[in-house]
Amino acid sequence: MTYQILLVEDEKWVRTALRKVIEKINLPFAVVHESPNGMEAWEWLERSHADIVLTDIRMPVMDGLTLLKQIRNKGKGNTADIIIVSGHDEFAYAQQAIRLGAFDYFLKPVEAEEMTECFRNWLQRQKTAASVSTIQQAGEQYRTPVEQVIHYIESNQRFDLMLAEAAALAHLNPSYFCKLFKQQKGVTFTDYMTSVRMREAARLLEHTALRITEIADRLGFADAAYFSNTFKKETGTSPSEYRKRLHPA
Known part of the structure; x- marks a missing residue:
C-alpha cells in the first residue's frame, strides 16, 4: 500500500526538493498533488483524499496554520495528518501547530534522515x-x-x-x-507512563540480566543516565543499587 501525500508550498523549487527527499527515503509514500497555497490545498482536499498533508507555514492566500485549523474544524471526515515545514524563525508557529494537532514538524532544509524517522513513526x-x-x-x-x-x-x-x-x-x-x-x-498521561515504565524497569532488574542501558532502550529512554535519574526519583534508589539489593553478591 502506498500512502498519499498532499504537498503544500508556495515556492516550486522547495516542492521539488521535498518531493525528491520523499522519493529518496524509499518508504511507501507518494506525492499525489502539489498546491502553491493553503486555499488551493483545501479546495483539492474537499474533492480528493490524502493521508498526509505536508505544508509550509508562510504562504500567500492561506497559510499552513489556517489550513491546519480548516482541516481540523471543517474537514467533514477528512483524516489527513498534518506535518509542518518551517524556517528557524518560524519555530514558535511550528510549536503552535503541534498544539493544534499537527503530527510533526520539520525545520528547513529537510534532511532525508529526519523525514525517514517521522514517516516511520507515522x-x-x-x-x-x-x-x-x-x-x-x-x-x-x-x-x-x-x-x-x-x-x-x-x-x-x-x-x-x-x-x-x-x-x-x-x-x-x-x-x-x-x-x-x-x-x-x-494523574497526567506522562506521569502514568513514567509509573508504568518504572514498574517494568523494576521487574527487568529483578528477573533478567539485561544491562541498564538495554533496559533503558527497551523502555523508550534514549539516554541511560536520564532513565537512571528517573528510576531513582521514583524509587529512591538507582537501578544498579536496586539490583544489588535484590541480588547481593
Missing part, C-alpha cells in the same frame, strides 16, 4: 491504530478512550508509547486526551 501509529481496531471488531468494548489506551499499553507492553500516538489511538487530539486522562485517572 507508519507505526497506523499499525497501532489498526491493532486497536482489530481488537474492537473482535468484540472487546471499553467504556472510555482512556481505558482503551491503557488496555493497549498493558496488552502490547508498549512502554515507549508517546502522547501523540496515545491520542491517535483514542481518536482525540493530544490536548483533549491529556485533559480527559487527568480527569479519569487523577
Whole structure:
C-alpha cells in the first residue's frame, strides 16, 4: 500500500526538493498533488483524499496554520495528518501547530534522515491504530478512550508509547486526551507512563540480566543516565543499587 501525500508550498523549487527527499527515503509514500497555497490545498482536499498533508507555514492566500485549523474544524471526515515545514524563525508557529494537532514538524532544509524517522513513526501509529481496531471488531468494548489506551499499553507492553500516538489511538487530539486522562485517572498521561515504565524497569532488574542501558532502550529512554535519574526519583534508589539489593553478591 502506498500512502498519499498532499504537498503544500508556495515556492516550486522547495516542492521539488521535498518531493525528491520523499522519493529518496524509499518508504511507501507518494506525492499525489502539489498546491502553491493553503486555499488551493483545501479546495483539492474537499474533492480528493490524502493521508498526509505536508505544508509550509508562510504562504500567500492561506497559510499552513489556517489550513491546519480548516482541516481540523471543517474537514467533514477528512483524516489527513498534518506535518509542518518551517524556517528557524518560524519555530514558535511550528510549536503552535503541534498544539493544534499537527503530527510533526520539520525545520528547513529537510534532511532525508529526519523525514525517514517521522514517516516511520507515522507508519507505526497506523499499525497501532489498526491493532486497536482489530481488537474492537473482535468484540472487546471499553467504556472510555482512556481505558482503551491503557488496555493497549498493558496488552502490547508498549512502554515507549508517546502522547501523540496515545491520542491517535483514542481518536482525540493530544490536548483533549491529556485533559480527559487527568480527569479519569487523577494523574497526567506522562506521569502514568513514567509509573508504568518504572514498574517494568523494576521487574527487568529483578528477573533478567539485561544491562541498564538495554533496559533503558527497551523502555523508550534514549539516554541511560536520564532513565537512571528517573528510576531513582521514583524509587529512591538507582537501578544498579536496586539490583544489588535484590541480588547481593
